[in-house]
Each structure stands twice: as structure tokens, then as C-alpha cells.
Amino acid sequence: MTGTTGAFITFEGGEGAGKSTQVRRLAARLRTGHPVVVTREPGGSPKAEAIRAALLSGVAKPYGPFAEALLFSAARIDHLDTLIRPALARGETVLCDRFADSTRAYQGAAGGLAPDLVTSLERVVVGPTRPDLTLILDLDPALGLARAAKRSAEGAEAGPDRFEAEALAFHTRLRDAFRAIAAAEPGRCVLIDASAEPEAVEAAIRTAVTARLPRLLGEAHGDAA
Template sequence: MSDRAKRRGRFITFEGGEGVGKSTQIRLLEARLRDAGLDVVVTREPGGSQRAEAIRAYILGGGARELGPMAEALLFSAARIDHIDSLIRPALQAGKWVLCDRFADSTRAYQGANGKLGDEVIAALEKVTLAGVRPDLTLVLDMPPAIGLRRAAARREAGAPADRFESEGLGFHARLRKAFHQIANAEPERCVIVNADRTAPEVEADIFRIIDERLGDTVRRLPALAR
């Protein structure tokens, strides 16, 4: 691999509804990339930095629920600014591959389409918060909401309450799924919908095929990945 290719970081985001298996697939991809000798950073939103994690705890604990979707979107944006400045941008500049569990598309889906914030509001927030940092590839993991919610419930510790968004009704999650489809269909050069209602190895194989196709020479120069 050339020095130029080594210096160029890649930013891959994983999106989708509750319980679709994003965390599992990120771990599997991380292992593949590390086996190939790449530097990999795994992170999440909301969160990924100390201040952003504090905001995450507040939001998912339901603290901002009564404030409405605008307040939630502003809190997510504040967390994202710190996350980008302290972790994502430095990692990409250092040539690392960043795998992020949710990013700006979740704000579009949860507070935008589902919370009924207008496109102009979402675009203005993105302009301020992203400051040019956008994913090279976004994988939208997709499955029927009822199945995802059952999976999310099964992974919680016994007696633990559902978080702010898992506790919403099925109609909310159906609208959320539709919103992610609309985002992916509007930006096919960046986004790919992945059928997540399969076994983890099947989804993993599909994800790697997509990365191989979309990120081109950066991956194909790494024989250890072609397995």
C-alpha cells in the first residue's frame, strides 16, 4: 500500500432502528480490518467523548423527552461537535478507519422525520456540527421494527427499563424505518441498505462485500481482507 493510501482515513457509519445488530457488525468489521493491519477506531453516538457520553446518559435516560425534538436535536448536535473535534477528525487525519454506531443520519431520522423537524432545520444543524466531516460509507441495517424491538428487549439486563427511544410505540419505529429508507434512497452514492434480518455471519459477509465494492482500491490492496 502506498504512503498516501496509508495516510487516508475512512469513515464508516452504521445506522438503523433499535435492535438491528449494529454493535455486533461493527465488532466483526473491526476484527477484519485489524487483521489486515489497519488502525481502527470504534465509537458511537450519542457519545464517543467524555462530554458527549454525559449528554448521552441524559438523553437516553429520558431527561430531554419533555423538551421536545428540537431540544433533543440541539443536545445531539452539541455532543456531535465535541465528538468530531476530539475523536473523529483527529483519527481520520491520522489515517485511521473510524467505525461509528450512529451519526448525523440518526438525527435526521429520529428528530427530523419522526420528530417533525423541518429539512431546513436539520440542514442548518448539520452545517454547523459536521463542518465538512461526512461518512465515506453509511450502512443502514434494516429489519422489521417488531423483530428489532424484541432483540433490543432480549439484550437488556433483567429488570432494566427500556431507554428513551426503545420505549416508543411500534408506530414510532415504523416511521423511523421509513425515514432511514428515505435517507438511503436519497443518497445512494453514500448509503446502502443491508438486510439485517439474517444470521450475523450472513450480514457480515454482505457488509464486507459492500465495503470491497464501495471503497475500492483501499480495500483490494489488502489481501488479508479477502477471506
Template sequence: MARGIFITFEGGEGAGKSTQILALAEALRGLGHEVLVTREPGGSAGAEAVRHVLLSGAAEPFGPGMEALLFAAARSDHVEQLIRPAVERGAIVLCDRFMDSSRVYQGVTGDLDPRFMEALEAVAINGMVPDLTLVLDLDAKEGLRRATARRGTDGADRYEKETLAVHRRRREAFLSIARAEPDRCVVVDATRGRDDVAEAIAEAVYQLLDRRRAVTEKAGAA
């Protein structure tokens, strides 16, 4: 059975990742693909157990190093219990946040040693690098406005509550990753209307599917 595809969605708060993942999943299922939608922190049973600890801020007093370790533990369980088995059986996996969020949130704005973060990432993902990462880019101030409107009367989570300056650093960090890894990352302008954003995402994904199909056909003909 052909290997599936692993696609991650990244970006700041309020960029519309969750909305766009659902739209893409519907489009891909309409084409006959098996699609698994998941998220981080969480996704698998073990990772979901860690999710509340992280988003509630319960781990915050222990510092970004502890948070990074918890994210890595959750990610390892997520990869091995959910993501890898789905990709190996040929599914398309769409994940709301993955390794780049740790690079940005704990590595850059948590000021953790890059060597520590690289070692932690290598253990956590165990080779499961996304085939495509869609970075939804949005001005940090507008993203926070959207996030506030979305949650209504609920309080801000551990990461939403931080200062505008921190959110701006995160936006630049995501863009820096995309510039450094252009073969994996595609930046999508999230200021556009929902349908226009969905169209840009679909175009990037369909190009990946076409490339994968061409490689498979070439291998079959050899």
C-alpha cells in the same frame, strides 16, 4: 499521510449495529488497518457527558428541538475531538449512529423543520460526511423483540420505549435516506444470519477500500 475513512452504521433498534461494528473492526485490523470504534450519542468526553441526559429521557420534556440541539452539541465535540483527528491520521473510523439518526429520530419522527435540521447538521458535522453509511434494515417489530431480549431486565431507553408505529416510520425514513443518497448509503438486510450480514458489510467496505486504493495509485502515478 493518506486520509482515513469514516464509516457509519445506521438503522432501527435491535438491527445488530453494535455486533456488526465489532466484527468489521476485527476483520479490518486483521488486514493491518488502524481502526477506531465509537458511538453516538457519546464517543468523546464531552459527548459522553450528554449521552445519559438524552437516553435517560431527562431532555424529553423539553421537546425534540432541545434533544436535537443536545445531539448536535455532542456530535460537534465528537467530530472535532475524536473522529476528525483519527481520519486525518489515516485511521478507519467506525461509528454506531451519526447524522442520519438525527435526521430520522428528531427530524422525521420528531416533526422538526427540515431547514432547522439541515442547519444544525451542517454546524455539527462541519464537513465530516461519512464516506460510507451502512443501513441495517430490519422489520421494526422484530427489531424491538431483539432489543428487548438484548437488554434483559434493564428498562427500555428513551427511544426504544416508543410505539411500534413510530419505529416503523423510522425504518422507512432510513430507507428513504438510502434511496436519496445511493453513493454514500448501502442497505444491508439484517434479517439474515449474523455471518451473512457481516459478509455483506465487509463486501461493501472492501469495495470502498479498493476504490480509495485505485484513486491513490492514480494520483501517485500522475
């Protein structure tokens, strides 16, 4: 569900895939043409950010993936109501670092939650506010975890969060889940090779946005070069 000229673009992928970097880069390019809102999940609103802190600290882990999925859903409801839907209604473009596909992958495929339960939660919470485009940054999980560990060592993060701390097998299931989502919904999703240098990943994302939502980069920049 978008406004007149805007769009809803989500970025997905495993740990260390570079989503945050690529969200910032795309936002900078698009902002030369029209308003862009950058947000993230869980988070994006005060209440959702509070839930994010609890989730990433691991406080809900002992209660299982269903409890985590409910908390993610509560955060998503507030995020949609207070930030995403109003921005789209104004015709702005929303770039979101993670959205409902992460619940499908993390709590669903990797966490073992039944697919029909995840689908039901998504239907109730998300409703018609579906992304126009989802960019799935695909990366070998071992490389992604190494990147995340380096980021933590450099002081950008306070050590591994609840999900980064999971075993490699969990992250392998995540990658498989995201790739399956991309294959099942090719009209919405584009799989991006995130193993390349950031500039090459940015170029691939720009190509995907130009192909799927040409009005955005056409307005933001004379061409996609």
C-alpha cells in the same frame, strides 16, 4: 473527510438492528491491515458520553425534538473535535455506531422536526466531515424491538431506553426515514438486510465495503471472502 489511507464509515438503523455487533466484526477484520477507531453516538468522548446518559434517560424528552436535536448536536461537536477528526487526520479508519443520519431520522422524520432545520444543524455541526460510507441496517421494527427487549431481559441493558420505549408507529417512521436516506444518497449509503443471521449480515457488509472502499479490505485481508 478522511486521512491518507483511512475512511469514515457510519452504521445506521433502528433499534435492535445489530449495529454494535457488526461494528465490532468489521473492526476486527480491518485491524489486521491498519489502525481502526470504534466509536458511537451519542458519545465517543467524555462530554458526549455525559450527554448520552442524559438523552437516553429521557430527561430531554419533555422539551421536544428540537431540544434533543440540540443536545445531540452538542455531543457531536465534541465527538468530532476530540476523536473523529484527529483520527481521520492520522489516516485511521473510524467506524461510528450512529451519526448525523440518526438525527435526521429520530428527531426529524420520526420526531416531526422540520427537515430544513435538521439540515441547517447538520451543516453547522458536521461541516465537511461526512461519512465515506454509511451502512444502513434495515429491519422490521417489530423484530428489532423484540431483539432489544431480549437484550434487556438478558441483562445487557437496564431496560428500554428513551427511544426503545417509543410506540411501534414511531419505529415504523424511523425505518421509512432510513430507507429514504439510502434511496436519496446511493453514492454514500448501502441498505443492508439485517433480518439475516449475523454471519450473513457481516458478509453483506464486507461486500459493500469491498465495493465502495476496496483499499480497506484489500489491505486488511487478501480478499473479501
